[in-house]
Amino acid sequence: MPGKLKVKIVAGRHLPVMDRASDLTDAFVEVKFGNTTFKTDVYLKSLNPQWNSEWFKFEVDDEDLQDEPLQITVLDHDTYSANDAIGKVYIDIDPLLYSEAATVISGWFPIYDTIHGIRGEINVVVKVDLFNDLNRFRQSSCGVKFFCTTSIPKCYRAVIIHGFVEELVVNEDPEYQWIDRIRTPRASNEARQRLISLMSGELQRKIGLKVLEMRGNAVVGYLQCFDLEGESGLVVRAIGTACTLDKLSSPAAFLPACNSPSKDMKESPLVHPPSHGCRSTHNSPIHTATGSRLTQNFSVSVPTLIYTGMGSGSAGKEGGPFKALLRQQTQSALEQREFPFFTLTAFPPGFLVHVGGVVSARSVKLLDRIHNPDEPETRDAWWAEIRQEIKSHAKALGCHAVVGYSESTSICEEVCILSASGTAAVLNPRFLQDGTVEGCLEQRLEENLPIGCGFCHIPYDELNMPFPAHLTYCYNCRKQKVPDVLFTTIDLPTDAAVIGKGCLIQARLCRLKKKAQAEANATAISNLLPFMEYEVHTQLMNKLKLKGMNALFGLRIQITVGENMLMGLASATGVYLAALPTPGGIQIAGKTPNDGSYEQHISHMQKKINDTIAKNKELYEINPPEISEEIIGSPIPEPRQRSRLLRSQSESSDEVTELDLSHGKKDAFVLEIDDTDAMEDVHSLLTDVPPPSGFYSCNTEIMPGINNWTSEIQMFTSVRVIRLSSLNLTNQALNKNFNDLCENLLKSLYFKLRSMIPCCLCHVNFTVSLPEDELIQVTVTAVAITFDKNQALQTTKTHVEKSLQRASTDNEELLQFPLELCSDSLPSHPFPPAKAVTVEKASPMGEGNFRNRSAPPCANSTVGVVKMTPLSFIPGAKITKYLGIINMFFIRETTSLREEGGVSGFLHAFIAEVFAMVRAHVAALGGNAVVSYIMKQCVFMENPNKNQAQCLINVSGDAVVFVRESDLEVVPTQQPTANCQPLCTEGEVTT
């Protein structure tokens, strides 16, 4: 009995009227955990009941603590008939299970009902007492920290990055069980919510066990997804990167007393509790790199444990490799691992040596009923197959690892496309030997390895290239070969030398497909996939060239399957890497050279394209230094299009088609206009409108060329659904519709956020789904961050000056340049605070303004501000504490769609409610922000004829406490949680 869960129900407010006669409610609360239920007294005739209950105590296994959510149900007491449910609150108590996170959950939670939405709030206090238990056969993994953030969290230091962990659990979907025919929609929705909550708990626990097995203490880049397979079941799967993290000591870290003892921390020899206090107070790993103390700290445990073990399959039989790998100290260690994958997209300095390019694999599967939920072998085997493919692709690129790795599915009826993608990479062998970030960096500096361009250098053998590519000497160091274009799925490395600014680049594509059943359908999809990949790739390449850029970061290609079409949407951030050659232009050639007017048309188009390129270069400030051929020592290459992308898809059969995406042996990048299709392509190239002035956008965390963010941020979700006119749709018409949909959506965003100018939309994340035959749904989540224009201009100027300087100096000096850049921009903290943050301007929107303002009539507001952002950081602020992962799943259904404002009104309210529930949970944990927030799923179904709609939303992120940097200077030891807690209690007084 290793844990005691204690719950206290304090009060409710704003409850709905449940008794029409009295216009009041007789509310009471049921508190349920596992199979134990407690009840409060009935608080008669009030919409603001004060239960002030005793402490309800649950004595439970820590396994249950991890799996089960705490379930709080608010009901209206009825003497004569059954009690009516008002709504529920599910509280994930996982954050209370590890020592450095929250110690208490306390606050107002929205009471949620799947039919009526939020109905009032309830004030709850939750605590956990954990007892030490040294049972080695235990099934729990309490104490393993989970982070959604895909980089090493800001107040931690990576001691060891172990590698890939994955797991999946399956179950029957309650919505498809026979009982669903006789139970109410509410009961069905609640069964589903509860099941998914249970499954995610179980999944997290199992992943935690694997991490402990690998002797790690944390999972970074944790990504959990649901596959709603309909009849065949429900799959919850997760991937992540196991790490051993060490908390960086900072003044704030000492303050909160951690009540809950975690034996895992004590057991592990690798972990140095923060109380050692021998670190410097700096938050950034770079700063702690000095001094020999560190080496002392690590000398005991580190030499034998580097990159130990990869995640094993869910069958668990590969547990063995762990020990064998302990002795591996070099790259070969990675190669022997089952899957040398990392879900991280940003890395400690020196981690990433070379980047090969994007590797991806897709597979089309037919779903069948999962017969035995305890042995989800089929699904495991499917993923294992895909991962194997990815691994072999990486190998072909001369790489031993895959970084920025992610997996996704698209399901339509019984067909499922599984996709995986990542970036093939070579990781630092020295890093492997040392196992410490700092040591590695020091050595690297000694060696004078070129920083800022090193990762661009090809990892593969020049004479034995996996695909035809054109190589040149690196424009930065001129020692190594680089490709002419580079595609990656990771964030731009902080030390990368970039010229100008970046921009969001999207390729959009639709393909009609005949409606078909089962195998025929799967085959049709399989046949279409390579063409789609090819076209998406061509579009990306064209658009990249049109922008005058030579590299893509954060590339994410989503293929969505529908009843009668396939959609492809690729998003990435284009940049100009200083190390790579200047991209060539785009030439247009006609097939019928005799026709004079046609010629004229062609030349007109050509001119337009050239103008656009020139305009874009100006817009994104791309002015690379002129380098004469003599300096380089090799001729400037002819502009060529070469692929970094190696992908393939396979059907359920073992047939694997390797796709060569390079354009044969053409010397220049030529677009041949030989039919209307090609004309359309060229037109669509030119129809992408750049964002209005003052706006930038990217889908990565960092926007190159902008580094003085102010603290004003606005995270948002926007959803659009269009209905296609079903009359004889052609591919072109479909493409145009889809293209317009995306472009209009972006335009709307720019318009809505115009008061934030100058501003950048960061981490723009598009998701496409095809809910019905003629419906296309696009969901966008992003964050708008304002920046200081004047400072931005200055920096770019100095940057350009530096670049120019660099061009004129000789090689010797060149090597030092990136180092300067490195120290200038603090690689571990890519966004140095704008100096102007203390003077918060009174802009009409923006969360940054709340704190210091006291608005007289409304000063007694009881709701603390919680920021949300898809990024891993908050500009102008410092994250002092991670409180735990937020992973929430909600279903909302209505049978009165028109009354709720139609589909838009329904979904608008629901998303606002989801945000509210996320914020409430974060505030209850004592946090004031969610970072790495992501809306992983937004499944919307409607039936206007029946006046019904249903929506499922799954969101996750990391709850954190942050402190404004301006505040930090004044009161460095202020306990950050103080911001939220008193506010909550105040509420009782004012209501």
Place this chain on the structure above:
Amino acid sequence: MTSELDIFVGNTTLIDEDVYRLWLDGYSVSDAVALRVRSGILEQTGATAAVLQSDTMDHYRTFHMLERLLHAPPKLLHQLIFQIPPSRQALLIERYYAFDEAFVREVLGKKLSKGTKKDLDDISPKTGITLKSCRRQFDNFKRVFKVVEEMRGSLVDNIQQHFLLSDRLARDYAAIVFFANNRFETGKKKLQYLSFGDFAFCAELMIQNWTLGAVGEAPTDPDSQMDDMDMDLDKEFLQDLKELKVLVADKDLLDLHKSLVCTALRGKLGVFSEMEANFKNLSRGLVNVAAKLTHNKDVRDLFVDLVEKFVEPCRSDHWPLNDVRLFLNQYSASVHSLDGFRHQALWDRYMGTLRGCLLRLYHD
């Protein structure tokens, strides 16, 4: 290609002040879009009409969802669904409860009932304010009235506490509630020249001096059963006002009063002779108004009477405002020298307020 669904939800709720104003003014989405287009926003931002349409729809939807909360502003502060900075919350509330001068003049002093609500159909075209906006304003009046009606204590404080309005707006609402409760007639033709501000000014003076709450300034028993302290006129006081009648009924007293005023003002008034000639009429008018206030009907006609009996006679003789002031000051003060008159305190309570009101009402 038609848009089935189109939404934008920010973690901080976006509020566009211009669109909020259009929404409050009761324009439909298409009218609002047209008005926004006319404002030149498309040229400024390079947006398309479709973008504007989508944006407007979105804001309207947000406002619609917020409206429920705006009906009880403290709820807006405590709710968790919309994260809105306090300054914006204040703006939302203040604007929602703001009203149009033209509208308030139409309903001021009327019973806030369903019957009046039906009149909105006529008020809308008359004032040029959309019916929707009229309804919002009317419902606001009614809602505030309902909430504070049964409450004890300062009317302004009650309104401020329950609706979180600025001081200025809370005072205006106090006036509206006070007028509605006492049903003062404000719609007569001869009262048309008066602004809402004039009435609000009078209401404030009357609340301060003529209601039960006014007596309560002195420490009173908190358990006393005095309801509606600020809303209702002090009945006892109104009864007592009858006693003032002696000032005009007793001929000697009236003559003495007149001579005292004339002596004091001789040479100081530009309209001295007119004053002298009219003194008895004016005094009779003012005192009779007081004496009649026991009847509800006459209370309602208070402003009509004041304008008829005092403002109009003076205006027809072209009294300058300053002369009116001098006269009223002297007229009130001289009563203290009337030895035979025993109701000095009552007179002061009456005349102090009336003097303030009359001066405010005296304009073109």
